[in-house]
Amino acid sequence: FVQAELASLHQTHGRESLPCVCLRYASRLNSGVRGQLRVLERVEFWIDFICANSQFPASERLRVQFGVATLSDFCNCGCNSFAVAVPADVVIEPIARPGTPGGMIFESAFKLFPTGKSLEILLFSDTNGNLSYVEIDCNGNSEPVPDTIQINGPPYHVYASSAVAR
16 A cells, blocks of 8 residues: 655646756755645655555666656646656666657556546657656546555556567
8 A cells, every 4th residue: 555645736637847946856956946846756756656556667777767857738628647858978878779769668557546546657658768757647547646646556457568678
């Protein structure tokens, strides 16, 4: 059983990024801007949640990618998605086979407790095989991701592309 309290990023409709927010996961944000801190807390929660619970085949590689990447374009429509950019000058093991066209390489879906709603996590890679986007949806992005995430057990659905590093 996993439970966490999350700050709300919900808005009624639309997909906008927070243009002034560009964070490094490994760095500490020294800012008094409360909204940016909530975004950082939520993103840190999702990074830990994904690496610990999604059953990604190379979770340590994924964690390293998050650790060196710049995170941006935090969607505030309620879906909790964000962009990931691994710097070109950083040499790390890719999470997908380099040279593939990129796109969605992994999906993991959980049943939320007690509602039974579906929480979906989709990971995308770029042509270098590095993580490029994290999409987090509730019920196929038909409603906002809840502030409190409670899952009971492992994902009910896991898909890994043949391009995923193992």
